[in-house]
Amino acid sequence: MHLRNADHASALVVFVHGLSGSGYGTWGEMPGAVYRSDRLDADIAVFDYVSGFRRRLGFSPNIIDVARELNSHLDALQYKRIILVGHSMGGIICSMAIRLSHQKTPFGHSQALIHRAVGLIALASPRSGARAVILGGQKDARVLRVHNAEVTQNSEFFTNQVDTQWRGSGRARYRIPIWAATATHDRFVDYFTATFALRGDQVDTFTGTHTSFLHRHDIREWVVERAARSLAQADVPLRATRSVIKTRFRGDPLHSAWHDAFHGALRRFEVSPDGITIYDATHEPREDDTETHLQVRIIPSGVCDAEATATEFREYGLAMESGRLFALGAAPLGEDVDEAARRLAGYVEERPAAWIAPVSEPQNLEDEILNWLERTKESMTHANRFDRGYE
Helix, strand or coil: CECCCCCCCCEEEEEECCCCCCHHHHHCCHHHHHHHCCCCCEEEEEECCCCHHHHHHCCCCCHHHHHHHHHHHHHCCCCCEEEEEEECHHHHHHHHHHHHHHHHCCCCCCCCHHHHEEEEEEECCCCCCECCCCCCHHHHHCCCECCCHHHHHHHHHHHHHEECCCCCCCCCCEECCEEEEEECCCCCCCHHHHCCCCCHHHEEEECCCCCHHHHCHHHHHHHHHHHHHHHHHCCCCCCCCCEEEEEEEECCCCCHHHHHHHHHHHHHHCCCCCCEEEEECCCCCHHHCCCEEEEEEEEEHHHCCCHHHHHHHHHHHHHHHHCCEEEEEEEEECCCHHHHHHHHHHHCCCCCCEEECCECCHHHHHHHHHHHHHHHHHHHHHCCCCCCCCC
16 A cells, blocks of 8 residues: 555555566556656555466465455445556456445445446456466466356446446446556457457557556556546446346357347447436346346257247247236247247247347347347337336
């Protein structure tokens, strides 16, 4: 901890290093530059943990426990605003700490990180997994693989619960802008995974390798600028989201591209002019669910005539009849998709809000899911199904 004076500043900037890094070895002059800046009234903290090659020195916790430890430390500190700066795997840990804070926070507990985090600055961080994992052993590698469970849960949480746009879109419960920086010669983290689901005005690229670009003067100034913007925007009131389309997704777990198409459609839907937005309940238990507005089902065309498929789709029909499901969007992919679509339509007895679309090319799937979202919005509007008192 580095304090500006005897009394704590109102804000804290926390630096979290990546795989095999160390508190000050990774960051060089960056924490000092932020500390000395006259643009920020913020104290500085450098969080250190053992990973990668440093694990050889003895017992060390796994990355999820590291995120819990970071969360616990921050909960104990009396700051109104917290900005997290993570390099590489450190960005994943920062995101995980915010998500875990949301999961464990009692209602009204304003001291929790989820209520005080006002910015996340991710530097060469594989936000959807890294293309190359060559260091660190099994404990670390599992949170760096592409589409692994932890980064997927992080992505889903920020998509559904957090407004990550720095000016605010008004489409989520929390607002935590995410800024991303990439390096021109990064062999471990590519541009796509580092900037996943972020607007172009929240992303910048700097000359250097995965670690060397951290020591440039221009990126130090960039971090100061983004931290200052986050603090300034934190005092702007959130615009309440008034109405929600609740979605669920089911697809073949072997086809991550289907899942990507679903989340791509959610991001493209954004928030409509009349305040209607998306809440994805895919990973919530169904027994706690009162109604799903749109069930998205992607299925291989070759199993559309199986008895298990028939049973599943008849259950969707019964759920629509009972009011537990408002709309169904389903797409068979593979060969003979037209015949497969006719079979699926027959199972749900061609209900008006059951849309079965044969999709011959996976790249067309995202557009079709977006079409289902728009049709669900229109149908629910005509049926007066939106709760205008929802916040």
